[in-house]
Amino acid sequence: MSAQLQENRDSVTLYGRRWSRENADLSRTFDILVVIIMFIAITAAFHLHFQLTVGDWDFWVDWKDRQYWVTATPILLMAFPAALQYVFWEKFRLPIAATVCMLGLTIGIWITRYSGFHTWSYFPFSMVWPATMIAGGLILDAVLLLTGSALITAIVGGMSFGLLFYPANWPLLAPFRLPMEAMNSLVSVGDYIGYAYTRTSTPEYLRFIERGTLRTFGGHSAVVSAFFSGFVCILVYLLWWYIGMAFARVATLPNRMKIFMGLHDRGAEGKDA
Amino acid sequence: MRLTSPVSGLLLGLLAFVAASEVAAHGERNQEPFLRMRTAHFYDVAWSTGKVNVNEDVVIEGKFRLFEDWPANLPEPEVAFLGNGTPGPVFVRTESWLNGQPAIQSVPLKIDRDYAFKTVLKGRIPGDHHVHPMVNVEGAGPLMGPGSWVQVAGRANDFVLPLTTLDGTKIDNLETWGVSSVVGWHSVWIVIAILWLAWWTRRPLLIPRLVAIDEGREKLLISRADLAAGAVLIVLTVSVVVIGFIWAENTYPRTIPLQGGRAVVKPLPRSDAPVEVIVERATYDVPGRSMQIRASVTNQGGRPIQFGEFATSGLRFVNRELPAAMAMVSPTYPKDLLPPSGLKLDDATPLAPGETRSILFDMTDAAWETERLTSLINDPDNRVGGLLFCFDDQGDRVIANVSGPIVPIFKDLVAHQGMTH
Numbered sequence: 001m002s003a004q005l006q007e008n009r010d011s012v013t014l015y016g017r018r019w020s021r022e023n024a025d026l027s028r029t030f031d032i033l034v035v036i037i038m039f040i041a042i043t044a045a046f047h048l049h050f051q052l053t054v055g056d057w058d059f060w061v062d063w064k065d066r067q068y069w070v071t072a073t074p075i076l077l078m079a080f081p082a083a084l085q086y087v088f089w090e091k092f093r094l095p096i097a098a099t100v101c102m103l104g105l106t107i108g109i110w111i112t113r114y115s116g117f118h119t120w121s122y123f124p125f126s127m128v129w130p131a132t133m134i135a136g137g138l139i140l141d142a143v144l145l146l147t148g149s150a151l152i153t154a155i156v157g158g159m160s161f162g163l164l165f166y167p168a169n170w171p172l173l174a175p176f177r178l179p180m181e182a183m184n185s186l187v188s189v190g191d192y193i194g195y196a197y198t199r200t201s202t203p204e205y206l207r208f209i210e211r212g213t214l215r216t217f218g219g220h221s222a223v224v225s226a227f228f229s230g231f232v233c234i235l236v237y238l239l240w241w242y243i244g245m246a247f248a249r250v251a252t253l254p255n256r257m258k259i260f261m262g263l264h265d266r267g268a269e270g271k272d273a
Numbered sequence: 274m275r276l277t278s279p280v281s282g283l284l285l286g287l288l289a290f291v292a293a294s295e296v297a298a299h300g301e302r303n304q305e306p307f308l309r310m311r312t313a314h315f316y317d318v319a320w321s322t323g324k325v326n327v328n329e330d331v332v333i334e335g336k337f338r339l340f341e342d343w344p345a346n347l348p349e350p351e352v353a354f355l356g357n358g359t360p361g362p363v364f365v366r367t368e369s370w371l372n373g374q375p376a377i378q379s380v381p382l383k384i385d386r387d388y389a390f391k392t393v394l395k396g397r398i399p400g401d402h403h404v405h406p407m408v409n410v411e412g413a414g415p416l417m418g419p420g421s422w423v424q425v426a427g428r429a430n431d432f433v434l435p436l437t438t439l440d441g442t443k444i445d446n447l448e449t450w451g452v453s454s455v456v457g458w459h460s461v462w463i464v465i466a467i468l469w470l471a472w473w474t475r476r477p478l479l480i481p482r483l484v485a486i487d488e489g490r491e492k493l494l495i496s497r498a499d500l501a502a503g504a505v506l507i508v509l510t511v512s513v514v515v516i517g518f519i520w521a522e523n524t525y526p527r528t529i530p531l532q533g534g535r536a537v538v539k540p541l542p543r544s545d546a547p548v549e550v551i552v553e554r555a556t557y558d559v560p561g562r563s564m565q566i567r568a569s570v571t572n573q574g575g576r577p578i579q580f581g582e583f584a585t586s587g588l589r590f591v592n593r594e595l596p597a598a599m600a601m602v603s604p605t606y607p608k609d610l611l612p613p614s615g616l617k618l619d620d621a622t623p624l625a626p627g628e629t630r631s632i633l634f635d636m637t638d639a640a641w642e643t644e645r646l647t648s649l650i651n652d653p654d655n656r657v658g659g660l661l662f663c664f665d666d667q668g669d670r671v672i673a674n675v676s677g678p679i680v681p682i683f684k685d686l687v688a689h690q691g692m693t694h
């Protein structure tokens with residue numbers, strides 16, 4: 001056993017403090033309960049956030065474009081990992097928050113794609129498969145562990161978070177970018193899937209995708225989008241790190257309600273009402 | 274963020290549920306009547322069959338006119354898409370055409386012009402499905418044509434959608450194409466994430482660590498092995514991303530971006546023998562379920578014409594006295610959209626070339642009620658619209674626009690006073 005954990009028969013030393021065996025076991029039970037509850041809560045909250053923000057870009061294979069999907073997904077995903085990294089790291093020195101978020105999100109997404117989109121609404125998985133976002137979360141956690149610094153995690157981790165999204169998903173996406181001919185037109189396999197499987201309320205023009213621009217990037221719009229996304233991720237990371245800090249603080253307010261109700265509250269106000 | 278997209282996404286499952294459980298309709302009657310009577314008028318709509326097996330085709334063909342009296346509060350159809358009103362992907366759309374042009378992309382359309390459409394749907398999910406032609410107009414929403422029941426028989430598991438890509442790749446079934454590699458790569462990342470979480474959660478987590486930080490012993494919380502694991506994780510993550518990317522580039526060297534272009538479709542030519550209809554007074558007798566339109570009609574063509582049909586919102590009031598009009602009614606057209614009493618006129622003598630006459634058109638049927646067109650009274654814009662089909666003595670058809678304000682009448686007595694001379 002390492003210096004972290006030293007045990008003998010009745011007591012155990014955890015991180016430099018002696019615990020009775022019974023208390024240590026209780027604490028471990030508490031760990032397990034809280035971990036399960038936290039994992040479900042984070043999964044549910046992050047998944048809701050994801051559905052409401054990234055939404056269609058991740059729902060459909062014919063929305064996963066080189067511009068908006070690549071730019072928007074990492075930026076919108078950054079909120080929860082950054083805020084929870086503050087809590088997990090500052091309070092517990094645990095570099096796992098981003099990975100927990102991404103793993104929970106992945107599980108949550110697969111549940112809705114399987115039940116809501118596939119089983120219930122008949123969409124094939126080739127149309128509604130989710131992107132993978134775990135790679136970015138692993139990098140955020142590892143950088144925070146190695147540097148211990150929110151700023152460096154924002155810069156290095158945030159940039160990597162944006163940059164890795166597209167290449168990590170390319171092996172999933174590439175089969176759907178093969179060219180094909182449909183009705184004398186050139187389309188990608190993904191376009192055709194979106195065309196073939198009717199979404200009554202989502203016609204073609206509603207797709208918020210790259211439509212082409214005169215400001216050309218030599219056909220490398222995904223690279224430009226990924227760098228832009230990484231840059232914004234740096235800022236969003238810092239913003240949410242501080243939001244995490246604000247939410248982790250325990251704040252109290254003087255109880256004005258008591259005063260309104262005719263009860264004296266000397267403690268907070270320091271004088272008679 | 275755009276609110277409509279995630280909201281529509283979230284509602285998808287719910288919509289599909291409503292569509293599946295409400296057998297009679299899937300929302301087409303819930304649109305405001307003034308939208309349904311003054312936007313896209315579908316006509317000559319035909320379904321190739323009312324019953325297919327899984328993997329068999331049903332072809333829907335017809336025409337629509339984007340109405341001259343387009344509601345002022347709707348955006349013009351500058352971006353439109355030929356859709357199909359079905360309860361989700363119970364069919365697969367393999368082809369769709371607008372005036373012979375592919376309709377896989379969105380197109381700008383013109384008001385007061387006609388378009389011919391053709392959609393090929395391949396049966397996928399067994400059941401009785403209500404199938405409508407539909408035009409989506411950006412900012413206006415789905416404009417539904419008439420609906421007909423199509424039964425899909427067989428087993429859903431038998432459905433396949435094979436195709437060959439331009440680089441020669443044979444796809445056996447588009448339903449499952451690429452899914453195994455999606456699942457494979459997700460699994461790789463899930464396993465790495467679980468290993469990372471296991472590395473940390475195998476040791477005492479919350480209270481002992483919190484206490485250690487409080488008491489200034491946080492150095493004990495992270496060991497050299499932890500730091501080494503972090504370094505390994507970075508190398509591993511970047512390596513897996515790079516390996517995956519290279520694998521994809523080698524496996525699929527020829528790829529293209531999503532195609533988001535707009536197509537161009539020319540409208541059908543206009544008739545060179547127009548009929549002009551100016552509505553003098555239109556009334557709707559609420560208890561009598563009767564619409565009456567008195568209009569001044571001018572025949573600007575070179576041959577005498579008679580009036581064969583008033584069509585609005587999928588409903589077809591056909592003049593049963595006119596064989597040319599009855600010949601246009603296919604036996605497969607949904608009966609609920611063909612009111613039995615049809616179109617009645619106060620003066621059925623043909624309108625001579627150049628002649629103008631005031632004519633009373635009478636359309637009386639409970640269909641106004643069942644199609645919920647009577648709720649026009651609750652609309653902020655009480656105008657009625659429809660197409661009047663005129664036939665000359667050779668059987669050629671001219672389609673005139675009819676539109677004007679409409680006045681509800683709540684008592685039979687008043688209705689008769691108002692409409693008789």
Ligand SMILES: [Cu+2]
Nearest residue numbers: 298299403420
């Ligand atoms: Cu219907």
